[in-house]
Amino acid sequence: MLSRVADSLYWMSRYVERAENVARIIDVNLNLMLDNPVGGEQRWQPLIETLADHKAFAGHGTVADSENTIRFLSFDPGNGNSILSCLGTARENARSIREIISSEMWEQLNSFYLRLQDQAAQGTVGQETSQAFYAEVKQACHLFSGITGATMTRNEAWYFIELGRLIERADKTSRILDVKYYIPTGSGADAAGLDDIHWAAVLRSASAFEMYRKRHGRIRPDGIIEFLLLDADFPRSVRHCLDGVRSSLHHITGTPLGSFRNPSEKLLGQLCSDLAFTQVDEIEDEGLHEYLDSLQTKINQVGSGIYDTFFAFRTPTLSRRSRYNEAH
Amino acid sequence: MNFSRYERGDFYDEMISSSGEPHPASRLLAREIEGLPPGELKMRQKAAERALMEAGITFNVYSDNRGVEKTLPFDLIPRIVSGTEWNRLEKGLQQRILALNLFLDDLYHDQKILKDGIIPREVIASSTGFRQQCVGLKPPQGIWCHVTGTDLVRDQTGQILVLEDNIRCPSGVSYVIENRRLMKSLFPEVFSGARIQPVSNYAARLRDMLEFITPDGGTQPRVVVLTPGRYNSAYFEHSFLAQQMGVELVEGSDLVVHEGFVWMRTTSGFERVDVIYRRIDDDFLDPRAFRSDSTLGVPGLMEVYKAGNVALANAPGTGVADDKAVYAYIPRVIQYYLGEEAIIPNVPTYICSEEQDQRYVLEHLGELVVKAANESGGYGMLIGPHASREQIEEFRRLVIANPRNYIAQPTLSLSRVPTICETNLEGRHVDLRPYILYGRDIFVLPGGLTRVALRKGSLVVNSSQGGGTKDTWVLAETDDSPVPSTAAGGRPPSMVLASPLIPHGPPLDDEPEPLKTQRTPHPKKPC
Numbered sequence: 001m002l003s004r005v006a007d008s009l010y011w012m013s014r015y016v017e018r019a020e021n022v023a024r025i026i027d028v029n030l031n032l033m034l035d036n037p038v039g040g041e042q043r044w045q046p047l048i049e050t051l052a053d054h055k056a057f058a059g060h061g062t063v064a065d066s067e068n069t070i071r072f073l074s075f076d077p078g079n080g081n082s083i084l085s086c087l088g089t090a091r092e093n094a095r096s097i098r099e100i101i102s103s104e105m106w107e108q109l110n111s112f113y114l115r116l117q118d119q120a121a122q123g124t125v126g127q128e129t130s131q132a133f134y135a136e137v138k139q140a141c142h143l144f145s146g147i148t149g150a151t152m153t154r155n156e157a158w159y160f161i162e163l164g165r166l167i168e169r170a171d172k173t174s175r176i177l178d179v180k181y182y183i184p185t186g187s188g189a190d191a192a193g194l195d196d197i198h199w200a201a202v203l204r205s206a207s208a209f210e211m212y213r214k215r216h217g218r219i220r221p222d223g224i225i226e227f228l229l230l231d232a233d234f235p236r237s238v239r240h241c242l243d244g245v246r247s248s249l250h251h252i253t254g255t256p257l258g259s260f261r262n263p264s265e266k267l268l269g270q271l272c273s274d275l276a277f278t279q280v281d282e283i284e285d286e287g288l289h290e291y292l293d294s295l296q297t298k299i300n301q302v303g304s305g306i307y308d309t310f311f312a313f314r315t316p317t318l319s320r321r322s323r324y325n326e327a328h
Numbered sequence: 329m330n331f332s333r334y335e336r337g338d339f340y341d342e343m344i345s346s347s348g349e350p351h352p353a354s355r356l357l358a359r360e361i362e363g364l365p366p367g368e369l370k371m372r373q374k375a376a377e378r379a380l381m382e383a384g385i386t387f388n389v390y391s392d393n394r395g396v397e398k399t400l401p402f403d404l405i406p407r408i409v410s411g412t413e414w415n416r417l418e419k420g421l422q423q424r425i426l427a428l429n430l431f432l433d434d435l436y437h438d439q440k441i442l443k444d445g446i447i448p449r450e451v452i453a454s455s456t457g458f459r460q461q462c463v464g465l466k467p468p469q470g471i472w473c474h475v476t477g478t479d480l481v482r483d484q485t486g487q488i489l490v491l492e493d494n495i496r497c498p499s500g501v502s503y504v505i506e507n508r509r510l511m512k513s514l515f516p517e518v519f520s521g522a523r524i525q526p527v528s529n530y531a532a533r534l535r536d537m538l539e540f541i542t543p544d545g546g547t548q549p550r551v552v553v554l555t556p557g558r559y560n561s562a563y564f565e566h567s568f569l570a571q572q573m574g575v576e577l578v579e580g581s582d583l584v585v586h587e588g589f590v591w592m593r594t595t596s597g598f599e600r601v602d603v604i605y606r607r608i609d610d611d612f613l614d615p616r617a618f619r620s621d622s623t624l625g626v627p628g629l630m631e632v633y634k635a636g637n638v639a640l641a642n643a644p645g646t647g648v649a650d651d652k653a654v655y656a657y658i659p660r661v662i663q664y665y666l667g668e669e670a671i672i673p674n675v676p677t678y679i680c681s682e683e684q685d686q687r688y689v690l691e692h693l694g695e696l697v698v699k700a701a702n703e704s705g706g707y708g709m710l711i712g713p714h715a716s717r718e719q720i721e722e723f724r725r726l727v728i729a730n731p732r733n734y735i736a737q738p739t740l741s742l743s744r745v746p747t748i749c750e751t752n753l754e755g756r757h758v759d760l761r762p763y764i765l766y767g768r769d770i771f772v773l774p775g776g777l778t779r780v781a782l783r784k785g786s787l788v789v790n791s792s793q794g795g796g797t798k799d800t801w802v803l804a805e806t807d808d809s810p811v812p813s814t815a816a817g818g819r820p821p822s823m824v825l826a827s828p829l830i831p832h833g834p835p836l837d838d839e840p841e842p843l844k845t846q847r848t849p850h851p852k853k854p855c
Contacts, residue, residue: 002582003593095384096558099571103383110384156595252595310595316586 001156005100007311008093009157012101013148013164015090016109019083020141021172022051023134026073028179028205030130032198033066044069046182050175051081067124075120083137084120087113102151105144112140162248163306170241171299174292176206177228181289199224206236225288226280229295238295239275245302246272252310264305271298330362331746334753340486340743341755342407353410353803360518361405372514373404373748385506387561387791401796402507404514407745407758407778414774414802417480417488420671421762422770425476427662428495428649429766432472434665435648436462446664447657451681454732455654456702457496457647459610461617461630467643468541469767474641475534475605476764477501477777480672482743489675489740491759493650493658495642497607500777500797501763502565505530505572507799508775523804525774530763531572537767538573538603541639549602551575552592554583556608556624566607580608585628590638603639604629610644618644652701652735653679676738680731689727689736693720696736697787698727711787713739742787745798747780757781759789760800774802 029047044064048057056079062068076082080089091113098106116137119125125133145165152158180202196219203209203224211234216223231237246268250257253265260266283291336344343354350358361369377399380386386397409417434441435452442449452458477498479491508527512519535551542549555566557579570577582592583601591598606613612622617630632638648654656677659670678685678696689696693712700708710723727734744755762776778798779789789795 001595002576002578003595004579004582005576006595092558095563095567097577098384098564098567099577106384107382111382114381313581314593316584316591316598 001160003311003313005097006156006160008097009100009160010164010306010311012090012093012097012109013161014168015086015093016141016144017165017168018081018172019086019090020138021169021176022073022081022083022086023137023141024205024207025051025172025176025179026070027131027134028176028201030066030070030127030134031201031204032179043182047073047179050178053079053081056080066127070130071124074125075123084116087116100157102147104147104151108140108144108147112144156252159248159251160310163245163252166241166244166248167299167303167306169236170238170245171296173206173228173236173238173241174295174299176202177225178289178292179205181292195221203228208234208236222280222284225283229283230275230278230280232276239272242268242272242275242299249306262305262309264302264309267298267302267305271302331358331753334746335755337744337755338484339741339755339757340482340484342482342743342745342758343405344746351408351410353408356522357406357408357515357518360515369404369748376402376404376510376514379510380506383506385503385564387564400503400791401782402510403747403756403780403782403796403798404511405746405748405753406511406799406801407760408801408803409760411803413488417672417762418772418774421478421764421772423662423666423668423671424478424490424493424658425473425764425766425770427665428476428493428658429470429472430665431661432643432646432649433470436465436645441661441664444664446660447654451653451657451679451732452648455648455651457610457645457649457651457654459618459645459648462643462645465634465643465645466636468543468636468639471541471766472643473646473649474537474541474643474766476766477761478764480760480762481675481740482760484741484743486743488672490658490670490672491675492652493655494761495646495650497609497642498761498763499562499565499607500761500779501530501773502568503797504763504773504775504777504800506568507797511799522801525802525804527773527775530773531569533765533767533771533773534569534605535573535575537765537771538575538605538639538641540767541641542602543636543639546602550600551603551605552578552583552601554578554580554604554606554608554626556580556612560607562607569605580624580626583626583629585626585632588632588635588637590626590629590632601638603641605641610647613640613644652699653681653732656735675740678736680727680734680736685736686727686731689734690724692736693724695739697739698723698734698736701733701735709788711739714785714787739787742781745778745780747782747798749784754784756784757787757789758798775800 025047029044044066045054048054048064048069051073056076057064057069057072059078060068060072060076072079073082075084077085077088079085087109091109094101094106094109119133148158148161152161180198199219199221200209203212203219206228208228212224212227215227215231215234227234227237229238232239232243234240246265247257249265249268253261255261255265258269260269331344331350334344336346336348343350343358345351380399380402386399431441435458439452441447442452473495475498477494477500479494480488481491482488504527538551539549551573552575553566553570553573555563555577557563560566567577576592578592578601583604584591584593584598586598590601590604592601608624611619612624614625614627614629615622616627618625629638629640630644633640633644649658655674656679659674662668662670678689680686680689689698693710694715696710696712698710698712710719712720715723723734742757742759745758746753747756758778758780760776760778763773765771765773778800779791780796780798781787781789781794782796783794786794791797
């Protein structure tokens with residue numbers, strides 16, 4: 001497969017997943033605001049820091065209130081990680097590989113982007129329609145990944161799509177968990193109850209509430225951290241996603257699991273073992289926010305390893321396969 | 329909408345004869361259109377436009393800042409060509425392509441045609457399409473012009489003429505195929521009744537041709553389509569053709585020349601490329617051979633090509649034969665190489681570099697169409713009867729300053745086809761671009777791109793200047809007056825309404841699988 005094509009598949013997939021997760025994170029924050037009786041202190045600045053470049057926002061010279069933040073994170077073309085920009089980038093990548101993906105995938109991405117553009121032209125998302133809007137974004141992204149699953153052959157292209165989707169999801173689940181870090185819980189008698197409500201909202205934003213209940217029952221912070229980071233089977237947990245990244249990577253290279261031939265295989269092997277053998281109290285000892293920070297850094301390192309191995313522009317020193325081709 | 333108030337005007341109409349009745353080949357369609365409930369035609373037109381937008385069948389307009397993506401306007405009323413007429417056109421096109429190829433080969437080798445004085449040497453020497461880099465070159469299988477899209481027009485008398493030979497990188501064939509797919513989902517009843525020749529095998533023929541020109545005749549050649557990238561106005565087509573042929577779509581930066589071969593950069597190293605269907609102009613193909621500032625091409629490609637280690641379609645240097653000044657000599661070219669009269673004549677052409685012609689042109693600018701010899705896309709053109717005094721005077725200056733760069737032709741009353749307008753069907757001028765593949769044999773796709781000037785009275789069909797497209801139906805040769813099958817003829821319009829618009833439905837040309845008589849029962853959930 002062409003390196004450029006693999007690169008586009010990977011980023012198309014990453015950006016669709018990113019759009020979905022931006023919608024999730026905005027949605028959880030909106031929910032948290034509604035459940036926060038402590039005086040309605042609105043905390044949008046952390047969200048901007050988590051999801052985007054705060055300099056880009058500062059450049060607008062507006063205050064980080066809910067309306068400005070929502071517009072910035074959802075529709076701002078100057079914010080490369082706004083939902084509109086993500087889907088625009090995904091679509092541009094898809095356009096350059098239309099002959100590789102199925103027409104159904106292209107049409108879903110294209111028509112959703114066109115709808116979103118119409119919505120963006122109206123300015124912003126009103127409070128009364130915001131839940132429906134972010135649900136629609138999630139739905140459209142799910143539809144895209146469902147169509148992908150139902151129409152793509154399990155070939156190299158598919159594994160690059162999986163790679164992009166899962167690495168992005170691992171990163172974003174860790175960020176969803178991090179949102180909670182910024183939310184003040186106040187003090188006093190209500191604080192504990194409120195904290196539970198916040199944690200439940202975090203779970204919901206990862207579509208994890210129901211599955212969590214089945215596994216752990218009571219809402220407990222350590223249970224939730226464990227579920228979203230270390231669970232082997234929940235499809236949005238960081239461990240599950242990174243296991244998937246690893247397996248896709250090995251499908252592409254043909255390297256047997258348990259060994260490695262390139263830096264990202266090595267790093268992923270270590271990271272997956274770490275997640276499999278870490279206990280939640282160790283994370284709490286280190287501090288959740290610090291742990292998540294270092295996890296995100298490692299995930300980024302895996303990403304650059306993938307870039308170096310597959311996409312980077314190289315000069316020809318003939319590979320084994322091409323020498324073979326030349327001889328025949 | 330119907331034809332009762334249709335004004336045929338003083339033109340040749342592709343659908344309605346001078347008596348006001350449809351031509352025999354168009355009867356079935358005319359009846360179908362008249363039988364539609366009011367508003368239905370408009371509704372289907374809207375459905376077609378939506379389907380094109382959703383499918384992203386769009387092109388980019390460079391000069392338009394506001395939203396670069398547009399769909400090419402598509403008009404539902406097709407142009408119909410009878411089998412007998414097509415048969416003649418097919419022979420004429422094959423003749424022309426055969427002669428053009430011999431012409432190109434001669435120009436880059438012995439130049440007999442110049443020595444024999446058939447064409448003045450300076451016409452060739454001054455053509456920007458003539459590439460010194462191609463002199464002495466022997467393309468695989470001796471073929472230069474693998475893909476051609478010849479522009480044909482019909483004049484007032486009903487005669488079909490060649491307007492232009494597009495022998496470099498003709499585009500538009502993807503619209504032929506996509507328009508047909510749309511039409512089959514919008515008018516299934518007509519397709520089941522009329523014997524319309526299919527166009528869907530174009531990609532397969534294209535791939536066959538490309539594999540045929542593999543340099544060393546290898547059995548499993550790697551074919552790629554080379555595109556300037558997704559900002560090119562024809563990007564959809566490049567991607568579409570690669571997809572339909574099942575080959576890689578590459579950009580210049582995906583390819584690299586090394587040790588005498590062309591390789592593409594893949595996730596598992598470098599793989600050799602044998603055949604390149606390039607959709608990049610000569611100028612940008614190889615910065616070492618042509619324009620050195622090109623970032624679209626592949627440095628060193630021409631050396632590999634000259635060494636015979638890669639095939640290019642079309643060969644570089646073909647532009648000289650579709651130079652508009654060279655065009656004027658093509659009937660003589662056909663006569664010279666084949667000893668035959670051109671089956672499809674040229675539009676009479678005045679060559680401004682010839683003194684007598686120039687004098688005539690300057691005296692009759694208000695009646696003529698003047699074209700720059702090396703421009704395409706409808707740019708650099710004067711349509712005398714529609715031009716302002718200033719425009720005419722501007723062209724007078726241009727022609728005098730650089731006569732070699734201009735030709736002139738009489739303003740043709742291009743034929744018209746009924747077209748869906750605001751409230752009614754109105755005649756709009758059209759041309760026709762058939763596509764010809766030169767490989768093992770010369771294949772003419774039965775159909776082509778009918779381009780239509782959507783602005784009332786306009787003669788400019790280019791997509792960049794308010795043109796749209798129509799499907800082109802070539803009927804099977806033996807039968808010019810299609811007899812509707814009973815099923816199609818008896819189908820009430822309401823059933824037509826229910827027929828879904830399937831932008832990416834299954835191919836309808838294939839025979840359906842026979843039904844199994846014994847069915848395996850579906851398993852049920854036990855109670």
